[in-house]
Amino acid sequence: MSDAGENGRGGVMHWFRFRGLALCILALAGLFCLGPVLWQGVTSIKPDEDLVRLPPIVPERMTAAHYERVLFHSSLVRSLVNSAVVAASATAVAIVVGGLCAFTLARLPIAGKPVILGLVLATSMFPPIAVISPLYLLMRGLGLRDTLIAVGLTHAVYALPLAIWILTSFFRQLPGELYYAARVDGCTPLRALLSVFLPLARPGLAVAALLVFIFSWNEFMFALTLTASDATRTAPVAVALFPGLYEIPWGDIAAASLVVTLPVAGLAVMFQRHIVAGLTAGSVKG
Amino acid sequence: MTEQPSTGTRQATRAVRLSERAWGYLLASPAFLLVGLVAVAPIAAALWLSLHRRLPVFGVEEFVGAWNYLQLWSDDRFWAACRTTLYFTVLSVATELLLGFGLALLLDGLTNGAGKSPRWAQVMIVVPWAIPTVVSAQIWAWLYQPDYGLLNYLLHRVNLITAPIDWLADPDWAIHAAVVMDVWKTAPFAALLLLAGLKTIPRDLYAAARVDGAGAWQQFRHITLPLLMPVVVIVLVFRTMDAVRVFDAVYVLTGGGPGNSTETLSIYAYKTLFQTLQFGYGSALATAMFLIVAALSSLYLLLLRRHLQEAT
Known part of the structure; x- marks a missing residue:
């Protein structure tokens, strides 16, 4: 050195x-x-x-007029709250459901694992536009159109491949002996996951949660399509549809942009190292 | 290391195995269920919709078979969107990869392959990635603003232009303006992944090569490039997929205009579905796009197969 x-x-x-x-x-x-x-x-x-x-x-x-306007005289704060709710619930669902699936792929003897992992990867390559119209009709049919549930659920599913991919690689890094020991001690696989693996995989869970949260916070097309009013709009949609009466209010847009960006940019800067580790999990060794 | 079960316990082990497998399917089922409901079923439904003529405004809903696809074949706007998407993808992915590679080598060189990159370098890389695409589109729309945008002002100051250019209103400039925005957002991140790859290359290899008299270019050509290839492929795969599907960045920046000069496949399909409300034809467009992406991704999955097997 x-x-x-x-x-x-x-x-x-x-x-x-x-x-x-x-x-x-x-x-x-x-x-x-x-x-x-x-x-x-x-x-x-x-x-x-x-x-x-x-x-x-x-x-x-x-x-400070622009900030004052977007924070106190527009629906931006409402959109920020919506985004927080959507991103938090999408993260919770994706981590729980994805974690269970990742544990299975990492530790349990089910058939066709390479095929499943390949399909997971393929799902992440889906063009969202290909599902948007039936999804819109489905949510409308379920009475969920223009609700945060519709957006959160959709985000959770489209973030699943990412969560599964990252968590599978984290679970694989934990020694298999731990699992067998827990089983010999009479744990069910689920109990082994909850009391042995989860505490050890905490860093992996945090990374996956962070990436899902950022994905959901930033997602635009689903949020734009599945919401129709100020009450349910997420922050990116609000920034894209920023109202201008006669001309484009560039100062307000700039202020709104920074307010919307701050949470995710802050998270990304703080956890930069972990984010890289997560995104390169399974693709770049070391 | 797990011990092989002895003959005496084999029977018991088999029973455990079976129930382990059952547990596996049980634990994985919520994921399969959700993906099936929100991703796979809609794909099938889109295929079904695309065989119909469906105009909710006029109450039209009839089965027309492959009619929409025949229509598609002779739709100039569809082919134009294909060309635009291809142009955007090739240009932005190539530029991102080159710039990202350069930046990664530079950062790696500065830190001698081991140390941490400077904090500000990390920030400059991760901020454009984390910014919502919609916000980056607004940022660049403001920079491109013809009368008091920063870009025209700076170019004017250094005498590169004499009259302001309306970047987003000129069909030739608009697509390139979109490419620049995309490169800005994603090249630093390509650099980040490539940098992570560079750090996994053992430094002894370079020392050994130097002992053998290899120069800088030879070291790059015979050590760095081949060992980094898997990461390059991964970056290439994911960036291509994102670029082919591009929607929000271009939609917010130009709305597909001027004319249809920046209308990518996603934007054309989206407009057909939700602006003109042609659900049948729009679904045909979306399905066509799905097939294109599926073809591309199976090609890429073949490329990645070795990697996938290693990971399994």
Whole structure:
């Protein structure tokens, strides 16, 4: 580790020679990645009159009017609550149902596991548009159209493949001896899962829950189709359909965008390492 | 290591096995039930709907067999949507993979393959990924705004353009504007997955190659690239699938316009279903799209098969 500079992988450093140049390129990439978000932040605190002129890039005057408007005089807060309810229940359902299925795939001798895992993967590749019209008719038939239940249930099912995939790989990492020991001690498979595996797989469960939550919070097409009123709209739908009477209220949209993004971006930054671990589970070893 | 059961207990073991299997089906059944109800049954129903002419507005509902599919074959707008989807997919996935690869190599090089990436680099990678697609579309719509959008202003400042360009109103620019937005959202994440893959390559290999006199390019060509191939394939598979199905990003950014220049298959199907309320024809479009994606994904599953077997 001491002569790390000489051991640079693939010798990329030999191409750049200077660490400084690499850092410069990286900084440019960083500007490209974060610039648009920062600009949205700048937009959200500029008064309306200043939004229709450039320069200045750095705001000369600041205002909280946009935030005040979207938080107190629009249905955005309602949408945020809806999104939280939908995402939390979708996460709960996907983790419970997916966890049971993943445990089976990891530990129990059922037939055709590769086929099932393949199908799980295939389901995650479904184009949502292919099911949207029958799903809409089904929810309407069940009297669930324009309810949060319809959106939450749909999100749970479409997040299932992800949950199953991640949890299966986490359960597989736990030693099989634990399972046999629990069985010999007279546990049923379900009891073995609940009292032996679940506590040990807690990190895996957290990662899966995080990813399902982010997926559901951000999902747009199902939420747009299955809801029809302010009372049930989720946050992304609210941001997409932001009302403009005469012209587009860019400042309000910017403020609403940041408010909607904050929870998921915060989670993602805090748990970045775990998210990568989860998404690469079973695909990248190590 | 589990011990082989001795002959004396084999009978008992078999009984346990059977009930274990029963337990397996029992525990997995809620997942199968939910997927069946909300994913598989609707696919079948879409197929059924696509054999009907169904216009709820006019109370029309009749069985027309393959008529919708014949219609589809001669529908120019469908083929245009196919071309748009293909163009969008190839261009954005290729760019994402290249940029992501470059970024991953850069970060890996900076940390000498072992250390943590700097905190701000992690943030810059994970934020675009976590942002709701709808929000990213709004962010870019504002950047592309012709009169006081930041993009035109900056390009004007560095003298690349003389008159403002209305990016989203020009059919030639609009699709590329959508590609740039998609690349912005997903390239950093491709980098993240590739970086995770790079870190699994044993560093001794490079040391050994250097002893044998291999240069930087040779090390990349004969160690990095082949060992990273599985991850590249995975990124390619998942990004292609997302790009082919693209809906919300483009729908919110351009609504499929101007004209139909950014209308992807998903957007065309969605508009047919929920704007003109042609449930039969829309379902045919959606089913066609399902078949295209199914064909693509079985191709990809074949590619991934080795991986899948390893995981099982």
